[in-house]
Amino acid sequence: MNAFQAEDPLLQVHNVTRYYGDRVGCLDVSFDLWPGEVLAIVGESGSGKTTLLNCLSTRLAPTTGAIEYRMRDGAMRNLYQLTEAERRLLMRTDWGFVHQNAADGLRMNVSAGANVGERLMAIGDRHYGNIRSIADDWLGRVEIESDRIDDDPRSFSGGMRQRLQIARNLVTRPRLVFMDEPTGGLDVSVQARLLDLLRRLVADLGLSVVIVTHDLAVARLLSHRIMVMRHGNVIESGLTDQVLDDPREPYTQLLVSSILQV
Amino acid sequence: MPVRLYLNNVGKSFTMHLQGGTVIPVVKQVEFSVNAGECVVLGGPSGAGKSSILKMIYGNYRCDEGQILVTVGDEIINIAGAEPRRMLSLREATIGYVSQFLRTIPRVSAEDVVAEPLIAQGASEAEGVDTARALLSRLNVPERLWTLPPATFSGGEQQRVNIARGFIAHYPILLLDEPTASLDAANRAVVVRLVEEKKEKGVAMVGILHDQDVREQIADRIIDVTGFAAEAA
Numbered sequence: 226m227n228a229f230q231a232e233d234p235l236l237q238v239h240n241v242t243r244y245y246g247d248r249v250g251c252l253d254v255s256f257d258l259w260p261g262e263v264l265a266i267v268g269e270s271g272s273g274k275t276t277l278l279n280c281l282s283t284r285l286a287p288t289t290g291a292i293e294y295r296m297r298d299g300a301m302r303n304l305y306q307l308t309e310a311e312r313r314l315l316m317r318t319d320w321g322f323v324h325q326n327a328a329d330g331l332r333m334n335v336s337a338g339a340n341v342g343e344r345l346m347a348i349g350d351r352h353y354g355n356i357r358s359i360a361d362d363w364l365g366r367v368e369i370e371s372d373r374i375d376d377d378p379r380s381f382s383g384g385m386r387q388r389l390q391i392a393r394n395l396v397t398r399p400r401l402v403f404m405d406e407p408t409g410g411l412d413v414s415v416q417a418r419l420l421d422l423l424r425r426l427v428a429d430l431g432l433s434v435v436i437v438t439h440d441l442a443v444a445r446l447l448s449h450r451i452m453v454m455r456h457g458n459v460i461e462s463g464l465t466d467q468v469l470d471d472p473r474e475p476y477t478q479l480l481v482s483s484i485l486q487v
Numbered sequence: 488m489p490v491r492l493y494l495n496n497v498g499k500s501f502t503m504h505l506q507g508g509t510v511i512p513v514v515k516q517v518e519f520s521v522n523a524g525e526c527v528v529l530g531g532p533s534g535a536g537k538s539s540i541l542k543m544i545y546g547n548y549r550c551d552e553g554q555i556l557v558t559v560g561d562e563i564i565n566i567a568g569a570e571p572r573r574m575l576s577l578r579e580a581t582i583g584y585v586s587q588f589l590r591t592i593p594r595v596s597a598e599d600v601v602a603e604p605l606i607a608q609g610a611s612e613a614e615g616v617d618t619a620r621a622l623l624s625r626l627n628v629p630e631r632l633w634t635l636p637p638a639t640f641s642g643g644e645q646q647r648v649n650i651a652r653g654f655i656a657h658y659p660i661l662l663l664d665e666p667t668a669s670l671d672a673a674n675r676a677v678v679v680r681l682v683e684e685k686k687e688k689g690v691a692m693v694g695i696l697h698d699q700d701v702r703e704q705i706a707d708r709i710i711d712v713t714g715f716a717a718e719a720a
Binding site: 259262417418420421424446449450463464466467470471473474475478479482 | 501502503504505542546547548549571572574575592593594595
């Protein structure tokens with residue numbers, strides 16, 4: 226598999242700007258994302274990275290600018306001109322969204338199996354035995370024991386909940402997954418396991434990912450390309466190791482030099 | 488033999504914004520070429536810019552001035568200013584980098600770390616792991632370690648895992664960043680043999696080697712980097 230030779234971008238972002246009143250969320254952001262590419266958006270709190278992620282994932286309409294996505298039929302569509310039905314279908318099938326807080330992305334009062342199966346039912350799968358066996362398979366892929374399939378996520382640890390959220394997102398074989406600080410708030414050993422799992426799944430499934438993180442080590446491990454944001458602007462972008470090994474902008478140099486060595 | 492790599496008037500400096508914008512010039516007007524099957528060794532004292540030149544060729548340092556031209560099939564690509572995805576595809580198929588420092592990944596075993604670049608080039612998992620084991624064995628990494636993640640290995644063991652990872656795949660261009668530093672004589676000899684095998688396959692190599700006897704054994708040409716020194720601004 227070669228992720229870097231696809232002809233056409235999957236996502237094209239043109240001059241996306243979002244204001245909150247007269248305060249800037251993100252300003253004039255443009256980039257292309259190709260199939261199989263992992264893009265990390267880094268920056269400190271308030272830099273606009275989550276605003277941008279929400280604009281990209283149709284959760285927050287940009288004030289100006291356009292975002293185009295290549296649908297499964299190959300046509301480029303402006304995301305904010307989709308019908309509500311089309312948008313919902315996209316979000317339930319072709320996209321995933323992994324929240325920092327797993328409770329935001331899971332249904333906490335239904336079983337783990339049902340959490341994974343729900344998206345299958347949403348796209349029309351009605352065969353209970355089928356849904357359950359696919360759910361079981363996905364729980365295995367994210368290293369959750371089969372005997373937990375009927376437990377609800379309230380009884381799961383933080384790391385398990387996050388892995389369940391990932392299974393729930395990936396079960397429909399999405400092509401694009403958005404992640405908002407997926408490893409934030411987890412113990413380091415739990416974080417390492419989750420990162421390794423994400424790294425494998427992303428590579429095996431050839432996913433395109435836009436991941437927001439303030440952790441440069443996470444960006445280095447998972448991403449091909451990095452965008453550094455500050456005060457709503459993308460101040461530097463490029464190949465991940467180039468930006469981290471040879472940072473050019475004063476703020477990027479500060480970020481890189483602030484990493485603690487273990 | 489055909490030219491695989493050509494550096495034309497390459498220059499590099501660092502601007503340290505956290506030190507009041509101090510500009511540190513590294514090299515300027517670097518010019519040399521490397522043919523298929525040839526190993527060129529960069530010479531000169533520490534700080535002369537040898538590593539920076541290698542990193543510019545691999546793309547983890549930006550090339551500020553000049554061109555770095557690589558032959559890929561019948562195409563010539565300029566690495567300076569190449570798009571990230573172009574650079575990633577070059578690293579997958581064309582340019583390899585052997586360094587002494589392993590960047591460990593949690594939970595990935597030594598043999599999988601080594602096999603990864605070969606599998607990325609299209610080999611089957613079984614073929615990748617078999618080749619990885621053969622290389623780990625040649626580099627005297629004890630068999631009981633192969634299935635363990637290298638994070639807890641000794642420095643020397645990690646270094647040899649990384650050398651195996653660097654040599655396993657088929658790159659027409661290979662960059663050697665002090666691969667033999669701190670290796671014992673037996674393992675140095677293995678690395679020398681690995682380099683010779685790459686030469687026989689027509690691989691063009693650029694290396695940094697402080698080890699005098701290794702350098703004498705593998706260098707076809709030594710380029711003194713002090714000739715490219717950039718004077719302080």
